Amino acid sequence: MTDDFFQPVSGITLARYAGVPTFMRLPHLPPGHPRRAEVDVGLIGMPWDGGTSNRPGARHGPRALRDASTMIREMNRATGVEPFKAMNIADLGDAAMSPVGQDGALAALTDTIRAAVGDGIRPLSVGGDHLCTLAVLRALGGPPPGLVLLDSHTDLFPPYFGGAALTHGNPFRQAAAEGLIDPARSTMIGMRGTAYGTDDFDHADELGIRIVTTDRMLQDGLADTAALARERAGQGPVYLSFDIDFVDPAFAPGTGTPEVGGPTSQQALTVLRALAGLDLVGADLVEVSPPFDTGGITSWLGASVLFELLCLMAPQGRSFKVA
Amino acid sequence: MTDDFFQPVSGITLARYAGVPTFMRLPHLPPGHPRRAEVDVGLIGMPWDGGTSNRPGARHGPRALRDASTMIREMNRATGVEPFKAMNIADLGDAAMSPVGQDGALAALTDTIRAAVGDGIRPLSVGGDHLCTLAVLRALGGPPPGLVLLDSHTDLFPPYFGGAALTHGNPFRQAAAEGLIDPARSTMIGMRGTAYGTDDFDHADELGIRIVTTDRMLQDGLADTAALARERAGQGPVYLSFDIDFVDPAFAPGTGTPEVGGPTSQQALTVLRALAGLDLVGADLVEVSPPFDTGGITSWLGASVLFELLCLMAPQGRSFKVA
């Protein structure tokens, strides 16, 4: 049972553009807040883009997504899930990540997530660039989760720029090397665009990660693609990472390395909903870059993705038939 | 038979970006103009957004749509319809709606539409927010028309903001209460996004209005969805209302309450064309909000929607086979 304390500020009593913007208009529970122990899922900002190899700006993502997320209402019209009734959800604030100094910033994020996990909170983390996900995975503890990645890139690239160990191009190569994910239960969906070569696909093959390109996904169908990922993940713990560049830049221009030829927002939401049933120990949305977000539509899409992720993290919602 | 007077200024003789911009480059016939009695369909601006609960700006819609509509040519390539040859169409100007004071503004609009209807003109109204449609319905007279609504929202919501009777969230709830539409012949297509709950869908059920969500429309197919609406509407009078947020925000960012996961513009135009055959006593396009219209693409889409609406209002166009 939930508590009124954990309900979003209603759009009926205070207009949605009004008030201090927290994620989803939920209560703000920074570290030390007395009610953190009651939280089931915590939204945590990762305002950092220090691993970005191309256009920066994802450090501004959490604020823009807080703003856009105040438009989100309580019920998922497509599935009937009401996450705020099903769980106690809160805005836990942002990790204090320095814009300079990669190691310190990632360590600060790992500490922040670890503290939340220690309080029994499953993290829904909001980037920031994709290298943040590595710091989150380091904090989860427990057996390595299967990974479901929705992204136009594998982020399995070898180090580049003269050997820089970590960029937003290789969090999963590093995570696999550190044993933080279970490749055999992992699926990467949405790859497309030009490539440096086959190194990353080859590496996925070696690790045992399954890759489904955008074209393959559209040929096989969205439902079957999601079913494949669910089947591979099985019953164990899963981490779901959603890079906004999974979606075509017409729907998500505000990102650092867009790739044309991607799915529509309708297709993206459909895939997400078809992933219901995973045992999610955490999830994230990354790579929303507000300085490149013409008209703010990327943030609006990102806020909807965050809501769908909350629905996926919720226990079986009450059924509500539409259409 | 039409008259040269009612033909759009040709793009051959005067470049399309030149000249005083009226809707579709048609003659401007404000109230009192001697030739109003010859008009079959009148484009009427509704520059008002006093019912808007979220982002305002639709008051600027008519001007932006006049501007964009000067790009529209004479023939519908997809259907062969030539509305300007089939009917006398004119720009009747804007209703004088005060930006402050809801009752007065709506009354002024009702008066303006009623005057046109009294002159034997069918209105194609250009918003402005969706609450304007209520004022139009009040002016139509005659038996209550069936409603075909293309929108991502039902606009059947209960009053909110402490009981404010009328907002752009409830024109059809109020219209039904006033007996201005025939629910049994009404269909609402395109609903999606997060919801406050099921109140609006439940109310539709009670009234007997049929709702087809975006996902349902895409599963059933565009042609079958349109056929359902046509079948429900039957042979009687119909009013068609097109809220630009029916379309995905990648195609229509310039609106107050966008909902991601919507149809493409190609799908939207296809549905519209498949509605041919309705006995339209009026139609409108609403919720284009230029301040949020990055690059003006929403206005371009809106102008094309207006043209399709004109084609739907035209008597059977001459047949012209393409492809």
Add this chain to the structure above:
Amino acid sequence: MTDDFFQPVSGITLARYAGVPTFMRLPHLPPGHPRRAEVDVGLIGMPWDGGTSNRPGARHGPRALRDASTMIREMNRATGVEPFKAMNIADLGDAAMSPVGQDGALAALTDTIRAAVGDGIRPLSVGGDHLCTLAVLRALGGPPPGLVLLDSHTDLFPPYFGGAALTHGNPFRQAAAEGLIDPARSTMIGMRGTAYGTDDFDHADELGIRIVTTDRMLQDGLADTAALARERAGQGPVYLSFDIDFVDPAFAPGTGTPEVGGPTSQQALTVLRALAGLDLVGADLVEVSPPFDTGGITSWLGASVLFELLCLMAPQGRSFKVA
């Protein structure tokens, strides 16, 4: 003496673009918060533009200004004032103003301000459009303050749009009629642009309000203009209202009714600082309209204006000589 509780979140420990954005990164003390009684000055959002006669959008002002204000540091480099050390300042949240229904919205604002004043808090209100100021003045209580207005318009216009009593064009006409300001101690600075006629200037003359146009201000000098306003205000209570359209649209494009030919931001800040010494019972910044704020520079300027207003409301700051 201030309390660490009332200090802004430091930019040293958390990057300025990170965290939940409150005004100036100050603590958020909504109604009912146990520490409100300790607050000296409260920032209160007025997210409403229901009096706007031209381009809307000021309802989005408080959120944009919260965002931009997180860039403000602790000390006024020009004057040495450190307002957060001199007073307890807090973000009191937004008034719950319905976007539809003018009377209710203004009453809700008056109630919100009155509650703050009742708690011994001087309000620094953040618009929203200029009609909000009327609701604030109604809440202040005490003897009518002198008014210092920085604005390109007098906002003393007769009712228009068929007699609508209240718009953002006449809050001060109404305030004078209600005895809420003391005309003899009031000065309006910055008027320019095209005019309907001389009605508003004539009305100012009748009331005894002194008007200083932009051109006159630049000819007389900024210091002398401010001195005139200070002299007229004398020792009694004063209310300072800053309409962002006081500044030229090159510096403040994000507003509803810009007037070209205005002062620079450097001139605007200089005038503000030269007003030091007024006994301010309240102040506001209004008419920042984010949908028209290309590049967000208006919000940055607005945040700086809010900081200068805080400095003016502070007790004599400690002296700090620069350059």
Add this chain to the structure above:
Amino acid sequence: MTDDFFQPVSGITLARYAGVPTFMRLPHLPPGHPRRAEVDVGLIGMPWDGGTSNRPGARHGPRALRDASTMIREMNRATGVEPFKAMNIADLGDAAMSPVGQDGALAALTDTIRAAVGDGIRPLSVGGDHLCTLAVLRALGGPPPGLVLLDSHTDLFPPYFGGAALTHGNPFRQAAAEGLIDPARSTMIGMRGTAYGTDDFDHADELGIRIVTTDRMLQDGLADTAALARERAGQGPVYLSFDIDFVDPAFAPGTGTPEVGGPTSQQALTVLRALAGLDLVGADLVEVSPPFDTGGITSWLGASVLFELLCLMAPQGRSFKVA
């Protein structure tokens, strides 16, 4: 005596963003209109940029300026002039200039202006790029006027691009060669920026045109600079051409060849007003390029410039003391 017919649509009865946008909300009197003979000054659009050597887009200027000009009210607050009371002014529509084919387009413009002049109308022409001015000068007839040019360039450049005779870089070189202006009574104000060399300044010297650079203007003072131009022009006919790039790009980004380091809008309007007393046979505003006009502020400034030009063309306005 003026006629109600020639008064702008009032902002009191119809909101300024509403209605079909003509210049200044004046009546639209295309060629052949029965009341053209009553017009004193006619606003004529020149939607053409076929002489543009750098960034195009000025062809869209007339429409954007019509839109922005609907914000202009009736009285000049700075000078008290009320041009719509002092003269019959109308929107004469746009010249039918083909976007391809320079000779034909310029000839069409010359014909359009000549027809207006033949009707006893003084033209206030609205560009369009600066080469349009040549076509206007060809149409004026009568003794060659002195020229007052406000511009950051002399537009006296030799032919370039392999000998193309005419571009927007040389209308006045050509006009002088054709005897269309009187160099001895001509003054060019505002030149600045990088230069190809001294050819254009040398040519001005040879012709006897006086050049006042931006820096010189700011050193000498705005009043003295205007006085110099008035003195040189003397009592004979004068043509005033205002290139929007006279103003700094912070105030007028929407132009093809901006030059930084220019005057503010306040300085620009002050110079214009100080030119009162010239015997203007025509005037123009050119080089507003909407595709580059971030936030539309250039069009707002341009509309104000058009209003000031109307005031300069008006017979001595009634006196109205401000500040």
Add this chain to the structure above:
Amino acid sequence: MTDDFFQPVSGITLARYAGVPTFMRLPHLPPGHPRRAEVDVGLIGMPWDGGTSNRPGARHGPRALRDASTMIREMNRATGVEPFKAMNIADLGDAAMSPVGQDGALAALTDTIRAAVGDGIRPLSVGGDHLCTLAVLRALGGPPPGLVLLDSHTDLFPPYFGGAALTHGNPFRQAAAEGLIDPARSTMIGMRGTAYGTDDFDHADELGIRIVTTDRMLQDGLADTAALARERAGQGPVYLSFDIDFVDPAFAPGTGTPEVGGPTSQQALTVLRALAGLDLVGADLVEVSPPFDTGGITSWLGASVLFELLCLMAPQGRSFKVA
């Protein structure tokens, strides 16, 4: 075998946003460069929009496309083709086309292309507006190629604007008249939007060119549509022209005459790839207009289209199976 000299600057050693931007980071080989004889395919800019009937700006296309193309990596993930390994490709610079004077500009382009062809280089030309294609076709020499056009317009329109012979609306009418293309082997794909009438379709019928509208393409399927074009083209030489307005404006807002209701970028790339096997003597991408390219997404798409065109021009790439 290729040469390191002809490899793009690596994104591993120099970040993609760094360095002097040439097309695809390839070497810049202007006329006279000693290694031009080694070039197989040359990218040539056509910075000109003098045939544009509506919104200009395509003259800025080559520079924006150079910038965006630096993001392109070496391998086509969808097909495995590696064009930079398969051929020597270079940036040959821009043709020196004067912005004023149509004949001279087109002649200069024809000369530039002819020189490249004379050096044994197949041109991949980058517009610029579509009239540029006429000048390219004039330079190719050899038997007239079949044309494959991807475009929302036929560009077969009769002269307009008072008889101006050539605009971007009729390059192919003129090319056919000059015998520069082989109509019997030509296919035009993607037509949609409003039409002046049936003149252009009728003319295609007379010539023997096959037209496939957007709706027809989506009904028949992308593969079948491409197969039809390949079949019609047969084994002879083919020229492929890609007008960016082939794609829906949500994906390509930066163009002069967008038409809503078009294919997605994913569909566009799929059609392109399905055209593999044509014997291309040249290709182009035209009508990217940066001033209207909100957020730059059109240039990103355009850069990807250029890459796909290079892949189509490459000899059979090595096979690489994905998904």
Add this chain to the structure above:
Amino acid sequence: MTDDFFQPVSGITLARYAGVPTFMRLPHLPPGHPRRAEVDVGLIGMPWDGGTSNRPGARHGPRALRDASTMIREMNRATGVEPFKAMNIADLGDAAMSPVGQDGALAALTDTIRAAVGDGIRPLSVGGDHLCTLAVLRALGGPPPGLVLLDSHTDLFPPYFGGAALTHGNPFRQAAAEGLIDPARSTMIGMRGTAYGTDDFDHADELGIRIVTTDRMLQDGLADTAALARERAGQGPVYLSFDIDFVDPAFAPGTGTPEVGGPTSQQALTVLRALAGLDLVGADLVEVSPPFDTGGITSWLGASVLFELLCLMAPQGRSFKVA
């Protein structure tokens, strides 16, 4: 004597928006080019923003400035200087700075500059954020130069973000500590905005650097301010660093940490020109951040600043009297 090789591509023969964009349309001489030894002044890009504490994006500065700089003509109209005739100037390309890893990136820049200096080239470096300047100073060699800084911040701040040694907030604190500048001959001009406190000003006092705030500069006059800096610098070597945030954000919105209340572009150029006579061993322009550069006006201003810096680095130009 200069060489045609080192002259910019003429705008007469190739339109300024055409061609591969190098700085000022100068020849591109990357390391190893045979003619580097002839270069007097080299423009070097520093595409890096890894020291940025707030809004990133300056890594994109060099490309945007190359683009804008193609608009620069050959002669300084205000001073008559013709730098391309007075010196051999070239575009030396960008330093290969990795976006991740601060130490490596700064070292790479130091190496790049040192190589140029070793070739006898004085560097005009183009940022990139202000921390780049530290790497440049490390490369200059010779006796420590006096510093003339035009900036709204001192960049003398203590380390922050938990002790991160180097950010764009402290290059000059570090440079002084390393003995890379001569404080007694250094002047910092333009400081304004809110401050953390007096630490930076106190540190300047201790070092012996003179600070002139924006307000002080405007009170003392631009000429006297420049004279002070020249006098302090004396006859020895000087380094001039221009942070674009010296100018008000209305003129330069495209920067990471703008401060309102700054000088106009006209005032900024005037100060620069008044610095003529310094013995410049190098100079830079930093902090242009294209993602925030609405309409690109910051890049246009930046290009003009680069040209003025070239003029300051030139030997006594030939005299040319204007106005």
